[in-house]
Amino acid sequence: MxxxxxxxxxxxxxxxxxxxxxxxxxxxxxxxxxxxxxxxxxxxxxxxxxxxxxxxxxxxxxxxxxxxxxxxxxxxxxxxxxxxxxxxxxxxxxxxxxxxxxxxxxxxxxxxxxxxxxxxxxxxxxxxxxxxxSQLEERATLFELMGTSKPIKKVIEQIKCVAGTNFAVIICGETGVGKELVARAIHNISPRKDKAFVTVDCGSIPEHLLESELFGHEKGAFTGAYVTKQGQFELANEGTIFLDEINNIPLSMQNKLLRTLQEKCVRHVGGKQDNKVDIRVIAASNEKLEDLLTQHRLRRDLYHRLNEFTIEIPPLRERKDDLLLLSQHFLKTTNRELSKGVKGFTEQAVECLLSYSWPGNVRELKNVVRRAVLLSDHLVEPKHLLIPQDHPDLIQPFNSGKELTANGLSLKTIGKRAVEAAERTAILGALKQTGGNKSKAAKLLGIDYSTLHYKIKQYGISRFNGTGEVSLGRESP
Missing domain, CATH: 3.40.50.2300 (Response regulator)
Structure with missing residues (x-):
């Protein structure tokens, strides 16, 4: 038609x-x-x-x-x-x-x-x-919410409970726990599932641009506004808008946000007309909203408008039952991505995974497993897991007052050198896997391009010659 x-x-x-x-x-x-x-x-x-x-x-x-x-x-x-x-x-x-x-x-x-x-x-x-x-990606990412632990089962039950309503939802949790995954899960089983799901990372948008990004602007509203532009609230009309890191929205803008939520309309920057919107709002913060209220960084009336339903996502360290399930999932997906056949984890590697506290939560676990699969050919061993060896949750502190040594070197020095050697091996493997493409190698390793560039200089990796070999400027420590 x-x-x-x-x-x-x-x-x-x-x-x-x-x-x-x-x-x-x-x-x-x-x-x-x-x-x-x-x-x-x-x-x-x-x-x-x-x-x-x-x-x-x-x-x-x-x-x-x-x-x-x-x-x-x-x-x-x-x-x-x-x-x-x-x-x-x-x-x-x-x-x-x-x-x-x-x-x-x-x-x-x-x-x-x-x-x-x-x-x-x-x-x-x-x-x-x-x-x-998008549907395939959503199905894949939703698995990262699955688990057998009581805390994650509670989260899943809360998702099912609130999804069918139009309640505003606040999702709280540490960085990397999967707040956006929970927001997507709510949207995907809600009556709005066939409409737009729009994510706004309030922490990554400069303050002077955030108002225009959220509410849109009229042509000529400010320097560079050559055309009228819809804001994210209008783009999410009839669907769901996810406001991530809402703790970064300045007080000066919170009144306009409250008006939008209460009256269900937006006004462009530089505009005089209100545009009606029908949206479901989900917000997330890695800070406790009660602390924001105490610090006068969040309006109390906006807090009550958003906080119709709260979901707390537990950190990964409180979900040990889920950790190995997620590790196996990331191993399988990385095997497919890299066309490898890594079978699993050794008992020692499992002990390392379980003893670490995972401050970066699921996001950190995913990066660690991806790098381990890259480094391994058969089974993932502790040496493939580039976990900080001096982390207090991984190595218990000793109170003898003496530094433990081996072969004349402190164990701290030995551990540091082992980590550096493993890092260099991972970088070499990533460069070989990507044909020397540093941007792709950084993505594969789960690090920033600038970090990879620094590490390449640190370990004396001078160039990739295009034949599958990397030239080294010096030996590893």
Whole structure:
């Protein structure tokens, strides 16, 4: 069915707009119009057309520049380039930048409808693929909530209890326990499951941009606001919005947030009109909200509006029964990712896993197991688990007043050197696995690119020669 399918025409010539609008109407499509690149971006973000017909030659921002902006913003909309006969070079360049197809002027009406029909079909296919990918990812991540321990069973029961309601939910827990997973689980079994789930990391957005990100802004509201932009609350309309690290929202903005929750409407920065929204709000904090109230960092009325239902996620150290189940899960998924056949963990490795306190919780466990699978060929041993050897929960302190030694070296020094050797081995393995690509190696190791760069210099790994070998500048300590 073509009913409701929107096609955006981007051209600075009125006659082209008139002709294409007439053709599209005959084909059962609704046409939208823009006369320059900035208007086009505004329409694409606001109206979400199913396809775009874009003239490659326009003033201010030409078609190629617009394609680059579309790609930068992640707007996954098929674009048909309109170019003059004999200027195919520009169309080829546009295809390289991500254009779906092209039309040459003069064009036949049936040719326009055929290209648009294919583009709209492509849009539907892309959406279905994205939906399927999201569902598969959600099923995989939801396993990380599973467990047999009483604390996690309580969390799962709470999820089932509150999911069918429209209650606002506060999720509390340490960093890495899986607060977003719980929020997604609530959404996925709620009546809103077929609508949007929008995550806003309030801790990663600069304070001066957070208001615009949440509530949207009008064109010209501030320097750089070239187009009207919807905020995350509008994008989450009829679905769920997850406000992570809500403890980072400044007091100056909390009144506007409270108004949005109470009146179910948002007002753009620089705007005068309220836009109605129907949303379910889930918020998370790694700090106790009661402490925020005491410190006057959270409005009491906002606290009561958000705190209709609370879920406390226990840290991994209190869920030892779940730790090995999760470890096996991460081992299997990493085996598939790396095409390896690591069978499991030795008894000594299991003891290491159980004796560590996991301050980074499930996220840290996942990274440790992934690195261990990378380093191991058959079974994961303690040497493959790059857990800090001087962690107080792993090695009990001695009160003899003397430093234990072996072969003239302190055990602390021996432990440090063992960790460094294991780290270097992991880095070499990751570089070999990724063909020397440092960005991919950092992702595989679960560390930042800057950390990997520092470690490479620290361990004298001078270069990757492209043949599967890494050149070393010095021996490991």
């Amino acid at each position: 073509k009913e409701g399918k929107r096609v955006l025409i981007v051209d600075d010539k009125e006659d082209i707009h008139w002709i294409l609008s007439k053709v599209l109407k005959q084909g059962g499509y609704t046409s939208l119009s823009a006369v320059n690149g900035r208007e086009a971006l505004e329409q694409m973000e606001k109206s979400r057309p199913h396809a775009v017909i874009l003239d490659i030659k326009m003033p201010e921002m030409n078609g190629l520049d617009l394609l680059k902006e579309v790609k930068k913003k992640g707007l996954n909309i098929p674009i048909i380039i309109l170019t003059a006969y004999g200027e195919i070079g520009g169309a080829v360049e546009a295809m390289k930048l991500g254009a779906y197809d092209y039309l040459t002027k003069p064009f036949e009406n049936q040719e326009v409808l055929l290209r648009v029909q294919k583009a709209v079909g492509e849009h539907k296919l892309r959406e279905e693929i994205n939906t399927l990918r």
